[in-house]
Amino acid sequence: MKIVKEKNKIIIYNPTDFNVKQTLECGQIFRFSIDGERALVYSKDKKAEIFTYPSKIEVLTDDVDYFYNFFDFNTDYSKIKDQLKCDEFLKKAVDYGYGIRILKNDLFEMIVSFIISANNNIGRIKKSIEYLCSHFGEKNNGYYAFPTLDELKCATFIDYKNAGLGYRAEQLKETISTLTNSDIENLKSLNLDEQFKFLINLKGVGEKVANCILLFGLNRKDVFPVDTWINKVYNHLTNTTTTNRKLITRELTSRYGNLSGYAQQYFFYYFRDNKLK
């Protein structure tokens, strides 16, 4: 795999460690669309258009530096996959999702998105987020940016209900009202323990959502978010029927260490895509 950066384009030749569909559909991002070989991806106030060809992928965007970092093109995923494939549980999952990359998405966007994600399904999460963007985000060049914190502070409880948030409306309203821009900026320089404690004190953020925010918004790969699918994965692999997510989180984080975040994504995509139990 070779990556070339041009003025308004990133070209990935022989993309052995990047697949657009896998990367977008593994549950880490909610603002995207795929239409055949063409995909649109949105992050914060930015947009990229991606074309997949037989032996190359092209990422077209006005902000090449942002999306080069966004897709984590500085990281060599072949080394990570080699390490993970030594684990007997993971081999199939890594081969199946060979082109997954963990996105470096916007922290505030991840906080809001994963509060909405709790006990929800991806289709409805996408609709709710689109509603917030189209009603509170800035419009540029025919698409809506993700709303800023200050823009969302204008949203009312009724607005969140209209966005389809259900009982998460009150939680998100409370979190938005207490958050400040400096909170969000300061979070980035804290250690893992401090980051976790701050996040879990936000309304609507429990252990799983906090770990998703850490993984996708703060680039922490040493956390293992356990949702309903990872719960199934754990019971499948260990031949158990537990629902104790704290225990599952402890055991999987301890097993995969600094590679926990990667392992989690390969497991999630493989099991969910194949509807395994």
Add this chain to the structure above:
DNA sequence: GCCCAGGGATGCG
């Protein structure tokens, strides 16, 4: 009608 979805808050022991 039931079950599920990238769970969290609350209360109880």
Add this chain to the structure above:
DNA sequence: CGCATCCATGGG
């Protein structure tokens, strides 16, 4: 701490 129960809502 661990555990049970309740919580909106749309789709299968």
